[in-house]
Amino acid sequence: MTQYQAFRVELKDRVAHVAIHRPEKINAMNAAFWDEIVDIFRWVDETDEARVVVLSGDGQHFSAGIDLQLLAQAATQLGDDVGRNADRLRRQILKLQASFNAVDECCKPVIAAIQGYCLGGAIDLIAACDMRYCTLDAQFSIKEIDMGMAADVGTLQRLPRIIGDGMMRELAYTGRMVDGREAQAIGLVNRTYADRGELTDAVQALASEIAAKSPIAIRGTKQMIRYMRDHRVDDGLEYIATWNAAMLQSADLKVAMAAHMSKQKPDFAD
Template identity: 45%
Template sequence: MAYTCFNYSVADHIAHIQLSRPQALNTMNREFWDEIPAVFAEIDADASIRAVVISSTGRHFTAGLDLNFAGSALKEDGGDLGRAREKFRRHVKYMQQPFNAVDACRVPVIAAIQGGCIGGGVDFITACDIRLGSADCFFTIQEINIAIVADVGTLQRIPHLLPQGLIRELAYTGRRWKAEEAAAQGFLNRVLPDADSTLAAAMEMAQEIARKSPLAIAGIKQVLNAGRDMSIEQGLEYVAVWNAGMLQGEDMRRAVTAQLSKGEAEFDDLVA
């Protein structure tokens, strides 16, 4: 499938999604909301992919929601108000799906962020597994600045990543949150000097992940994601059942043999 909002490529078990509308600050137009679920469906259907890197182009990772697109969703058609609100609720659910698709992707997703990551951009990267940023990157929970409640994922996912007091400050004030502070709070795994080195570091990390057992990596992500809604006891039971079901192939034997021989194991792809 051809995409209009980003470039998409796959090489050496790594999928690369690169936002490609720098002249529009990579704002999220109607096509973005349609194409992100489509590309992640393509990724999940490609058993050779073991990691995903998301990067961008131009000055900013993304300036967030395209306001023209947002305005069109708020137009009333003069009909019944209750029906209009039900339609808007379905519109919000439609906009939640792209980032749900990122979160649910069976392989790890790494974001390489440069410049501004604003509004919907924060929703986007909080759905990723790992975030790397350039020294000039910054984040803004922008929705308060246009008098709305963030509604496509930030307020639901960021509590698993940051302390409550900081989350509330950022969400209530809409202030810029810079790379150094984001790294100190653990939101960014690493800060690199510039966009090129950030992307290079993300690709290097993706390559390291791609060398591991893809079945074990998929299991780790599934267990971690499921554990967000479980008690410790429930999580322990879940991982016990997962391993009882999944540790039946060759991956563990190959990994142990490679460790003993100081070599590197090769693993089969997942099944589409």
């Protein structure tokens, strides 16, 4: 498996474990991070054995967000022409957005396991995941407002669909910290756990449960959920009818029915 500078990646029992691996830098997102995450999630998409992803951060914290050195480097590349500066910055922002779009568009479910700091760009990242779980002492903040900028890599676009428009505005305008308990109360995370060990065990159990399901059914379910985020109900019904016209012919349906009738656990092909 490819060795990465900013990540530690492992595939075990059909679960891809993707960990941000810069604990000495609070898992800040450096230049390598943004390039490698695209490559990692392309690999997940193309690897049939990988049925679900657990995304975490090594060390005491999930991530402190974008590496400030990366921002400083971008500032040094600006010249005197406003138009050319704007074009250069726009292309850079779109490239960063594509990194988290790769997570959002992954055809496998992505589960975020969060402890410690989850700040700035890390909020953009977890908003692109399917589900989020954290420790009680986790700390969340849309930190960009305190840096004199608007979040531009997905938080303001995805978070309203997760926690609602009003709460998103409150957090985006103030940049205040939200702990694990409040994160669960507002729907940012599904559940909280006392410590890192409990979090890891619970997320692994959930990932294993999902990995045991029909990969065809899981893929179709995620695709329909993503599609409905931006479409009307009648569009979604038409799409699922067309999708399932093909997918209901999968052998997985027969395997599931046979297992149900015999009260056995089904074993689906990758």
